[in-house]
Amino acid sequence: KANSIITSLGKMSGHDPNLFVGYKPYSQNPKDYFVPDNELPPLAHSGFNPSFIATVSHEKGSGDTSEFEITDGRNMHVTH
Template sequence: WEIKANSFITSLGKMAGHDPNLFVGYKPYSQNPKDYFVPDNELPPLVHSGFNPSFIVTVSHEKGSGDTSEFEITYGRN
């Protein structure tokens, strides 16, 4: 795509695209992994609307579960 998002405007102000806290939420004692990330309505408008040449994936499972899963990931441009 040859498009780079160098910075984003967030509720905390302007943040670099490589800032490790860019999409980090602030519920440190939550047991729910999704609470580690900011809610969708707080994402920068370009990210919230689906524009991002990169992607972020989080995979979690129930603690102590012995289940396994197979994933097939396809990355393309719509």
């Protein structure tokens, strides 16, 4: 499928809840619970924040086109 991502563990769905989870369960370093930067999908690896990832896909060989708009915003809550 078009939304599959190739990782060191093989092909994974772009919707997999464990896409960014590392596999070193006995490590004492919390950083080891996430995959290394060089194994992230290209968008995330190039600086796109994984917490904002959305999967946009199409079937390979499809001649259909779609138009869409992406808007990014930020809400800040200031407390004193």
